[in-house]
Amino acid sequence: MTLDEVDRAFLRTLVADATVSAGELGRRHGLSQPAAWRRVKRLQDAGVLAGRRIEIDHEALGFGVTVFLGIKLATKGRVSLEDFERAVAAIPEVQLVHHVLGLYDYRLRIVARDLADFERILRRRIMTLPGVGEFEANVLLSEERLLGPV
Structure with a gap:
């Protein structure tokens, strides 16, 4: 799959915070919400985006x-x-x-x-x-x- 600069910007944003919505991605990177959603969907369908994860703060749980x-x-x-x-x-x-x-x-x-x-x-x-x-x-x-x- 060939990625353009907008795809790469989306990936950088989502790696930093996987909870960013398609609407917010669009606002940050100059696209409409539907256009941003289509790009995210294309990245998911291609297997480039493989799930969303929550990061646990082990130190907050007592694992220092x-x-x-x-x-x-x-x-x-x-x-x-x-x-x-x-x-x-x-x-x-x-x-x-x-x-x-x-x-x-x-x-x-x-x-x-x-x-x-x-x-x-x-x-x-x-x-x-x-x-x-x-x-x-x-x-x-x-x-x-x-x-x-x-």
Whole structure:
């Protein structure tokens, strides 16, 4: 799909705030509400816009620590990737699971109340998962949201 500057402007606006209406998009970018709606619909139909999400403020819920955990499976032949993925998906503190290529097989995004809570999650939940071998934790210090190549 070819995107023009108005499409890109719509995408930047919607990435920043998915609740912006077609009427507001039109006002911000010089189009009527019906024309803006048609563009949004075209972007949705093409799969460029894939849903609208709510962002949860984990810190407001008492989760003050975010950790990125790289995990290398010890026994890839004996434990299936699906078994590992199913087991890790059952841990509520795990926010994202990425199957990656590189030093580690998986990269997890985990939220915890504090470092002691993360240690509890690591010892009781992560280290007991099927096939876990080596791992490395990186604590998030700050995060900037970027729009990417739009």
